[in-house]
Amino acid sequence: xxSINTQANVTLMRGSxxxxxxxxxxxxxxxTFRVAKELQGVLRKSNITVTLEEANIALADFYERFHADIxxxxxxTIAEFLNxxxxxxxxxxxxxxxxxxxxxxxxxxxxxxxCPPNVFAPFAVQVFWDLMNVVRSPPYMRRFQVTRWLKLRx
Numbered sequence: 345x346x347s348i349n350t351q352a353n354v355t356l357m358r359g360s361x362x363x364x365x366x367x368x369x370x371x372x373x374x375x376t377f378r379v380a381k382e383l384q385g386v387l388r389k390s391n392i393t394v395t396l397e398e399a400n401i402a403l404a405d406f407y408e409r410f411h412a413d414i415x416x417x418x419x420x421t422i423a424e425f426l427n428x429x430x431x432x433x434x435x436x437x438x439x440x441x442x443x444x445x446x447x448x449x450x451x452x453x454x455x456x457x458x459c460p461p462n463v464f465a466p467f468a469v470q471v472f473w474d475l476m477n478v479v480r481s482p483p484y485m486r487r488f489q490v491t492r493w494l495k496l497r498x
Contacts, residue, residue, distance in 0.1 A: 379403060383399045434483055441479050457473055
């Protein structure tokens with residue numbers, strides 16, 4: 345962190361740096377002291393003591409390293425994982441979809457769903473219908489895999 349003349353090897357969970365860099369992206373500098381306090385704690389775990397003011401000054405270095413470098417590196421892999429989750433949900437629910445859809449004989453574009461017996465509350469029925477409407481067609485994004493070179497670091 346050149347802005348405070350400190351070199352550190354920090355260990356940080358992915359969720360933590362995503363949250364911290366997300367907050368830095370979302371808020372102006374007047375609301376960054378909470379993130380600075382988190383950075384101060386991260387540095388403390390690496391046996392580096394800085395004041396809150398120094399941690400606030402170092403936020404630009406932190407953001408550059410963890411958002412512009414590491415998060416951008418991981419973004420395509422995260423997109424692949426999210427896409428795989430979406431496809432997994434779609435494939436998992438296909439059997440239930442085909443069991444529950446009832447098409448009108450006179451007009452096949454008209455349909456309704458028969459809910460499972462344990463789904464009877466009005467809100468649950470609405471959520472079930474909404475879910476079945478979502479899995480009526482496959483996800484827009486086809487399956488993809490990012491290159492293995494984007495999964496080796498960090």
